[in-house]
Amino acid sequence: MTARERGERRAALGFVAPAVLTLAALTAGPALWVFWLSLRQRLPVFGIDRFTGLAHYAFLATDPRFWSATRVTVVFTVASVALELLLGLGIALALRGQRVGRRSALALLLLAWALPGVVTARLFEWLYHPAAGLVNVVLGLGLNWLGDPCLALPALVLADVWRTMPFVALFCYARLLTIPPALYEAAAVDGAERLATFRFVTLPLLAPVLLVTLLFRTLDALRAFDLMYVLTGGGPAGMTETLTVYAYRSLFQTLRLGFGSAIGVVVFTLVMLVAAAYVMVLHRQEAAA
Amino acid sequence: MRLAALAVAALLLAGCGESARRDGPVTVVFKHARMFGDDPVPRLVAAFEARHPGIRVKTEALGSASDEQHQFFVINLEGSLGPGRGPGFDVMMLDVIWVPEFARAGWLLDLTTSLAPGELDGHFPAAAAAARWSGRVWALPWNWNVGLLYYRADLLERHGLAPPATDVELTRAVRLIQGRERDPRLEGFLWQGKQYEGLTVNALESLWASGTDLLGPDGRVLPDPARAEEALYRLYDLIQRGISPDWVSAADEELSRRAFGDGRAIFLRNWPYAMDLFEGPGSPVRGRVGIAPLPRLRGDVAAPGATGGSLLGVSRASRHPEAAVALARFLASEEAQRVLAGGSVLPTLMALYHDPALLAKRPHMPVLHALSLVARPRPITPAYLMLSTSLQPELSAAVVGVKSPARAVADARRALEYALSGIR
Numbered sequence: 001m002t003a004r005e006r007g008e009r010r011a012a013l014g015f016v017a018p019a020v021l022t023l024a025a026l027t028a029g030p031a032l033w034v035f036w037l038s039l040r041q042r043l044p045v046f047g048i049d050r051f052t053g054l055a056h057y058a059f060l061a062t063d064p065r066f067w068s069a070t071r072v073t074v075v076f077t078v079a080s081v082a083l084e085l086l087l088g089l090g091i092a093l094a095l096r097g098q099r100v101g102r103r104s105a106l107a108l109l110l111l112a113w114a115l116p117g118v119v120t121a122r123l124f125e126w127l128y129h130p131a132a133g134l135v136n137v138v139l140g141l142g143l144n145w146l147g148d149p150c151l152a153l154p155a156l157v158l159a160d161v162w163r164t165m166p167f168v169a170l171f172c173y174a175r176l177l178t179i180p181p182a183l184y185e186a187a188a189v190d191g192a193e194r195l196a197t198f199r200f201v202t203l204p205l206l207a208p209v210l211l212v213t214l215l216f217r218t219l220d221a222l223r224a225f226d227l228m229y230v231l232t233g234g235g236p237a238g239m240t241e242t243l244t245v246y247a248y249r250s251l252f253q254t255l256r257l258g259f260g261s262a263i264g265v266v267v268f269t270l271v272m273l274v275a276a277a278y279v280m281v282l283h284r285q286e287a288a289a
Numbered sequence: 290m291r292l293a294a295l296a297v298a299a300l301l302l303a304g305c306g307e308s309a310r311r312d313g314p315v316t317v318v319f320k321h322a323r324m325f326g327d328d329p330v331p332r333l334v335a336a337f338e339a340r341h342p343g344i345r346v347k348t349e350a351l352g353s354a355s356d357e358q359h360q361f362f363v364i365n366l367e368g369s370l371g372p373g374r375g376p377g378f379d380v381m382m383l384d385v386i387w388v389p390e391f392a393r394a395g396w397l398l399d400l401t402t403s404l405a406p407g408e409l410d411g412h413f414p415a416a417a418a419a420a421r422w423s424g425r426v427w428a429l430p431w432n433w434n435v436g437l438l439y440y441r442a443d444l445l446e447r448h449g450l451a452p453p454a455t456d457v458e459l460t461r462a463v464r465l466i467q468g469r470e471r472d473p474r475l476e477g478f479l480w481q482g483k484q485y486e487g488l489t490v491n492a493l494e495s496l497w498a499s500g501t502d503l504l505g506p507d508g509r510v511l512p513d514p515a516r517a518e519e520a521l522y523r524l525y526d527l528i529q530r531g532i533s534p535d536w537v538s539a540a541d542e543e544l545s546r547r548a549f550g551d552g553r554a555i556f557l558r559n560w561p562y563a564m565d566l567f568e569g570p571g572s573p574v575r576g577r578v579g580i581a582p583l584p585r586l587r588g589d590v591a592a593p594g595a596t597g598g599s600l601l602g603v604s605r606a607s608r609h610p611e612a613a614v615a616l617a618r619f620l621a622s623e624e625a626q627r628v629l630a631g632g633s634v635l636p637t638l639m640a641l642y643h644d645p646a647l648l649a650k651r652p653h654m655p656v657l658h659a660l661s662l663v664a665r666p667r668p669i670t671p672a673y674l675m676l677s678t679s680l681q682p683e684l685s686a687a688v689v690g691v692k693s694p695a696r697a698v699a700d701a702r703r704a705l706e707y708a709l710s711g712i713r
Contacts, residue, residue, distance in 0.1 A: 041711055043711060043712060044367050044394060045390055045393055045394040045671055046393060046394075046671065046711075046712045047394075047395075048711070048712065059707060064700065065682060065704065129544075130534070130535075130536035130539065131474070131536070131548060131553065144534075144535045144536045144538065144539065145539075146483075146539040147482070147483070147535060147536045147537070147538035147539030147540070147689070148535070148538070148689070149689050149691050152539075232483070232484065232539070233483060233484045233485040233681075234484055234681075234682065235483060235484020235485070235488075235538075235539075235681070235682065235685040236482075236483075236484055236538050236539065236685045236686075236688070236689045236691075237484070237682060237685045237686035237688075237689050237691040237692070238484070238682035238685065238686065239691070241682065249678050252360045252363070252364070253356065253359065253360065253674060253678055254674050254675040254678055254708075255363055255367070256675070256708075256711065259711070
C-alpha cells in the first residue's frame with residue numbers, strides 16, 4: 001500500500017465514521033443494553049435489580065408458554081408469508097394482463113396496505129363477529145373465529161394476508177412492467193406455452209424481487225404484534241400469542257424488565273438468523289448472475 | 290431547506306417544554322381516562338378553579354383501554370423521581386388494581402396525613418381497602434364497579450320464573466325459555482371468556498363461588514386446587530352444555546354487552562355501566578332488564594361479584610403536591626361524586642346510593658348498593674398484574690378445553706410461583 005492509498009483509506013474511514021457511529025448508537029448500543037438487561041433480575045416496582053446470569057434463559061428453555069409462543073410465531077410467519085407471496089404474485093400477473101380499470105385496481109390494493117394495523121384489526125374484529133360478522137353471514141356459518149383454539153390463528157393469518165398481500169403484489173407488478181416485451185415475443189416465436197414462458201422467462205426475472213419481498217415480509221411477520229394484541233390478546237389458550245406479545249406482556253404490562261428483555265433477545269436472534277440466511281442467498285444469486 | 294427543517298422541528302416540539310413560570314398561578318396536570326358520553330370532568334375542574342384562584346388545572350385524557358393507560362403511567366413514572374425530572378402530571382386516575390403496585394414502586398405520594406380523620410369512612414369498605422396498602426393511604430376512591438347478573442325480566446316473567454339464585458336454576462331457566470321461545474338467535478348466559486383481564490375477573494368470581502381464592506391467607510397461589518378445578522370446570526361446562534354460546538371464549542365486556550343489549554341473550558354477567566346503555570333511548574331491551582347477584586355454584590357458599598373502579602393518586606414527583614392533593618380531594622368529595630353519578634359513573638360514597646335526586650335518574654342504585662356491600666376486591670397486591678397476566682392463558686385453556694382443569698390449575702400454579710419467586 002502506498003502512502004497515497006493509506007491517506008485515502010484514512011479519509012474514507014473518516015467519511016464513513018458518522019454513519020457507523022450513528023448506527024452503533026441507535027442500533028448496536030440498545031441491542032447490547034437489552035442483552036445486558038436480560039442477564040439481570042430487574043423489577044423496578046419492587047426495587048429489585050441484581051445479576052442473575054442466564055437464569056431467565058434457563059426458565060424459558062422449560063417454559064411451555066415460551067415454546068408455544070415460538071411455535072405460533074413460526075407457524076404464523078410461514079403460513080402468512082407463503083400465502084401472501086402466492087396471492088401477491090397471482091394478482092400482479094393478473095394486473096399486468098388487465099386492460100381496463102388497472103388504476104382503480106391498484107388504488108384498491110393500496111388501500112388495504114395503507115390502513116394502520118390497529119384499524120385493520122378493528123375491521124376484522126367486526127368481520128369475525130360470531131353472530132353479526134360479515135364472514136359468518138356470507139358463508140352461512142356460525143363459526144367462533146376468534147374464540148376457537150383451532151380457528152383463531154388461521155383467522156389472524158387471513159387478516160394479515162389481506163393486509164400485506166398488496167405489498168407483495170405491487171413489488172411484483174413493478175418488476176413485471178420492466179420486463180421487455182421482446183423477451184415474451186421471442187419466447188412465443190420459439191413456441192413456448194404460457195406455463196413455460198412463466199417458468200423460464202417471468203419467474204427467473206422476478207426472482208430477485210421476490211426474494212427481497214420475502215425478506216421484508218418474513219422479518220415483519222416474525223415480529224407480528226398488532227393483530228394478535230387487538231383481536232385475541234394472544235388467546236384463546238395462548239394459541240395466538242407470538243413471542244413479541246409475550247415480550248410485551250412481560251416488559252410493559254408487568255415491568256419484568258430482565259425477563260422481558262430475555263424474550264426480546266430471542267426474537268432479535270431469530271430475526272437476525274433469518275435475515276442472514278436471506279442475505280446469503282441474495283449474495284449467491286448476485287454472484288451467479 | 291434549513292427553513293423546512295426548522296419548521297419540522299417546531300412542529301415536532303410544539304406543545305413541549307412549558308417551563309414553570311415563577312409567579313402567576315400554579316398549574317396542576319390531571320391525567321385521566323376518557324369518559325364516555327357527557328364528560329363531567331371539565332365542569333368539575335371549572336368548579337375547583339373557581340374556588341382555588343391560585344391553581345390552574347390542565348386535564349389530559351388517555352385512551353380508554355386500561356392496558357394502554359397502565360403502560361403510559363409506568364413508562365412515565367419509572368425514573369420520574371430523579372433530580373430535575375418529573376412525570377409531567379400531578380394527579381392521576383388509577384385503576385383499582387394498580388394502587389398497591391404504584392405505591393410499592395414509590396410513585397405515589399403518601400396521602401395518610403393529608404386527610405381529615407374518617408375521610409374514607411363514607412366510601413364502600415372495599416373501595417377504602419383498595420386505597421390502602423401497607424397501612425397507609427395512597428389514593429382516594431373515585432368511581433365504582435361491581436360484577437353482577439343481568440336478566441331479561443320480561444322473558445322470566447312470561448315463563449313464570451324468578452331470577453336464578455344458583456347455577457342449577459339458571460340452567461333450568463335457559464333450557465325452559467329457549468325451548469319455549471323457539472328463537473335460535475336467543476343465547477343463554479353471556480360472560481367474558483376472552484384471554485384478558487376480564488377473564489381473570491370472571492374466573493375469580495367462579496373461584497369465590499366454589500369457596501376458594503386465587504391467593505390464600507398465607508400468600509400461597511391457588512391454595513385449594515380441588516375447588517379451583519371445580520371453578521374452572523364450571524366455566525368450561527357452561528359452554529359444553531350450551532348454556533353459554535361457544536363464542537364467550539372470545540367475548541369481552543362490550544361484545545357480550547352488545548349481544549345482550551340487542552335482545553339476543555337471557556342472562557349476562559357484566560358491570561353496572563351496561564344498565565345505563567340498556568335503559569338508554571332506542572335500546573331494544575329498554576325496561577326489560579333486571580339486576581341480581583351472580584348465581585351461586587354451591588348452595589351454601591356466597592357468590593360475590595368482583596369490585597372494580599378507579600381512584601385518584603398524586604405523583605410523588607409532583608412539583609405542586611399541595612395543589613394536587615387539594616384537587617384529588619375535591620374530585621373525590623361528595624359534591625363532585627354527585628355530579629359524576631348524574632352521568633354514567635357510579636360513586637364510591639354510599640350515601641349517594643339513596644339520594645332522591647339521583648334515584649329519579651338511576652332507580653337501580655339501591656340494588657347496586659346492596660350488591661356492592663357483599664362484593665370482593667381482586668387480590669390487593671403489588672404483583673397483581675403479574676399474577677393476572679400469567680394466569681390468563683391457563684384460564685383460557687381451561688375454558689376452551691385445551692387443558693383439563695387439573696392441568697390448567699397445575700400449570701397456573703407453576704407459572705405464578707416463578708413470577709412471584711422474582712420478588713421474594
